[in-house]
Amino acid sequence: MKINEKLPIILQKVCAGFPSPATDYLEDEINLNEELISNKASTFLIRVSGHSMVQENIYDGDVLIVDRSLNIQNRSVAVLNYQGQLVVKKILKRNNSFFLISNLGDQSNFIEITEDNETEVWGIVTYVIHKVKK
Amino acid sequence: MKPKFGVLLPMSYIKLKNKSNKKIALVDCNSFYVSCERLFNPKINFLPVVVLSNNDGCVISRSSEAKKIGIKMGEPYFKVKSLVKEYNVQVYSSNYALYGDISRRVMSVLKRFCPLIEIYSIDEAFLDLSLVKDDEVIDFISQLREIILKWTGIPVSIGVAKTKTLAKVANHLAKKEKVGIKSFILENDDSIDIVLKQFPIEDIWGVGRKISKLYKNNNIHTAYDLKNASNSWIKKNTNILGLKTVMELRDISCIELDSTGGAPRKNCCVSRSFGKKVKDFNTLKESIVSHCLNAAEKIRFDQQTVKSVTIFIRNSPFDQNEKFFSRSKKIDLPLATDDSILLTKVCVNALEEIFIQGPRYQKAGVIFSGLKSKLDREDSFFSYEQKEKSQNLMKAIDKTNYRFGRNMVTVADTGFSNNWRMRRGHSSKIDTSSYEFLPTVNIC
Numbered sequence: 001m002k003i004n005e006k007l008p009i010i011l012q013k014v015c016a017g018f019p020s021p022a023t024d025y026l027e028d029e030i031n032l033n034e035e036l037i038s039n040k041a042s043t044f045l046i047r048v049s050g051h052s053m054v055q056e057n058i059y060d061g062d063v064l065i066v067d068r069s070l071n072i073q074n075r076s077v078a079v080l081n082y083q084g085q086l087v088v089k090k091i092l093k094r095n096n097s098f099f100l101i102s103n104l105g106d107q108s109n110f111i112e113i114t115e116d117n118e119t120e121v122w123g124i125v126t127y128v129i130h131k132v133k134k
Numbered sequence: 135m136k137p138k139f140g141v142l143l144p145m146s147y148i149k150l151k152n153k154s155n156k157k158i159a160l161v162d163c164n165s166f167y168v169s170c171e172r173l174f175n176p177k178i179n180f181l182p183v184v185v186l187s188n189n190d191g192c193v194i195s196r197s198s199e200a201k202k203i204g205i206k207m208g209e210p211y212f213k214v215k216s217l218v219k220e221y222n223v224q225v226y227s228s229n230y231a232l233y234g235d236i237s238r239r240v241m242s243v244l245k246r247f248c249p250l251i252e253i254y255s256i257d258e259a260f261l262d263l264s265l266v267k268d269d270e271v272i273d274f275i276s277q278l279r280e281i282i283l284k285w286t287g288i289p290v291s292i293g294v295a296k297t298k299t300l301a302k303v304a305n306h307l308a309k310k311e312k313v314g315i316k317s318f319i320l321e322n323d324d325s326i327d328i329v330l331k332q333f334p335i336e337d338i339w340g341v342g343r344k345i346s347k348l349y350k351n352n353n354i355h356t357a358y359d360l361k362n363a364s365n366s367w368i369k370k371n372t373n374i375l376g377l378k379t380v381m382e383l384r385d386i387s388c389i390e391l392d393s394t395g396g397a398p399r400k401n402c403c404v405s406r407s408f409g410k411k412v413k414d415f416n417t418l419k420e421s422i423v424s425h426c427l428n429a430a431e432k433i434r435f436d437q438q439t440v441k442s443v444t445i446f447i448r449n450s451p452f453d454q455n456e457k458f459f460s461r462s463k464k465i466d467l468p469l470a471t472d473d474s475i476l477l478t479k480v481c482v483n484a485l486e487e488i489f490i491q492g493p494r495y496q497k498a499g500v501i502f503s504g505l506k507s508k509l510d511r512e513d514s515f516f517s518y519e520q521k522e523k524s525q526n527l528m529k530a531i532d533k534t535n536y537r538f539g540r541n542m543v544t545v546a547d548t549g550f551s552n553n554w555r556m557r558r559g560h561s562s563k564i565d566t567s568s569y570e571f572l573p574t575v576n577i578c
Binding site: 042 | 175176177179239240242284287566569572573575
């Protein structure tokens with residue numbers, strides 16, 4: 001102990017102020033790609049135009065993170081190919097069948113997702129990127 | 135029989151020795167560019183669709199519906215315009231940003247399920263399936279096909295055989311099957327021969343137009359004929375590749391799968407057709423300089439230097455109003471370099487030499503040849519200092535362009551007007567790898 005105390009001051013690194021406890025963790029940056037995308041090959045970003053999904057917190061101009069490798073579940077929000085048109089809809093499961101909910105005015109229509117209906121799931125929406133406007 | 139070296143034998147060695155058990159798959163995306171366009175526009179799923187080459191020149195991808203109405207591969211667009219009108223064919227300009235990103239996705243899925251992969255082109259890959267059991271091959275490839283379709287939206291065909299050449303044949307058959315797969319692995323020789331008897335010689339992988347003519351003149355018309363040609367005749371009349379092809383048709387694997395990513399390239403060509411015909415020197419110069427810079431950036435990215443530069447200019451071979459005109463010039467550099475500024479000077483000097491006033495130029499390009507890795511370059515003692523200076527400048531240019539987009543920093547000769555740039559009248563303008571050009575879904 002005594003020897004240490006006699007160490008010339010010049011050999012000790014002295015920093016003014018409290019040393020940052022974060023220096024050990026400098027490399028740990030958040031990587032949003034890794035956090036938000038679990039399957040890179042099957043995940044696409046798709047921009048939305050229109051207001052029909054506001055009740056699901058999807059607004060005009062938002063960007064959806066869509067993973068094609070996932071399967072639909074009850075209450076999924078999905079991108080679907082509905083009669084040749086890509087659409088974004090909420091899905092409900094009733095009696096082992098899946099239905100998309102289409103809002104027309106105040107009325108909600110349930111359309112079954114089957115081949116005869118030309119409804120095909122394109123991908124499952126996992127996150128919504130929404131820019132908060134000032 | 136006991137294995138000679140016991141259990142200590144490394145896996146890779148066993149695989150090399152055990153050729154009889156080799157299983158090669160060829161995965162090929164169906165009408166790849168068309169499938170990419172359909173992914174974000176399902177309205178065209180059942181319509182005839184074609185994708186055109188750079189500058190809307192020729193048909194380079196066709197949907198099955200477009201093939202059925204008689205549109206041929208490589209046909210100039212103007213020749214099929216009447217068919218397009220008559221059958222409501224959907225026409226797209228090529229969108230390589232999109233196709234490149236989708237291709238990367240397909241290849242990464244393949245790699246995930248089979249690490250031994252050779253990416254053969256933007257839409258084809260060979261897989262080494264030797265570790266899959268014979269009776270599980272069909273199951274493996276049909277699941278692989280389903281996963282690729284679900285994850286990436288791209289339909290593929292998969293053919294499996296003991297050699298690459300036969301895997302290509304199997305893939306041709308897979309394309310015709312609704313399930314999209316075909317394996318020769320558990321089939322006996324007779325049933326493969328039935329297929330080969332109907333397989334035209336010119337469709338065999340590695341058989342070019344010239345050599346297929348030679349074969350036909352010698353009464354070799356099908357893959358089966360070639361398989362049974364005599365070794366001595368093949369040796370005498372073709373090259374080593376010809377012999378390899380014959381062996382491969384006989385189930386003997388001669389062309390190894392290259393999963394290393396391939397040898398470094400020896401040439402780099404950048405050329406574009408003009409959107410509007412070009413007559414004046416300055417516009418031509420702008421385009422040559424721009425191509426030269428792009429090529430220089432490419433080789434710097436690959437840590438290469440260039441020893442010879444060729445530039446070429448030509449008018450349209452289809453123009454009926456003027457004679458075909460095409461000129462080129464090759465310059466051998468005293469020292470291999472990757473210096474954009476030096477290379478630009480060389481290109482402009484060459485252009486000054488070959489340019490003549492008159493032709494309505496339709497295409498210009500730059501070819502770098504004799505590319506060498508920077509690491510084994512023989513350094514010239516005298517120009518060392520100058521080199522280091524230029525190295526730093528090039529690094530700075532590439533870094534800036536990488537961060538702020540291509541051609542942010544460039545030499546003034548590229549000009550600012552750019553009205554020679556490509557015509558892409560039918561582009562879907564979607565780029566799944568760029569935040570600015572994401573596909574849009576309308577949910578009104």
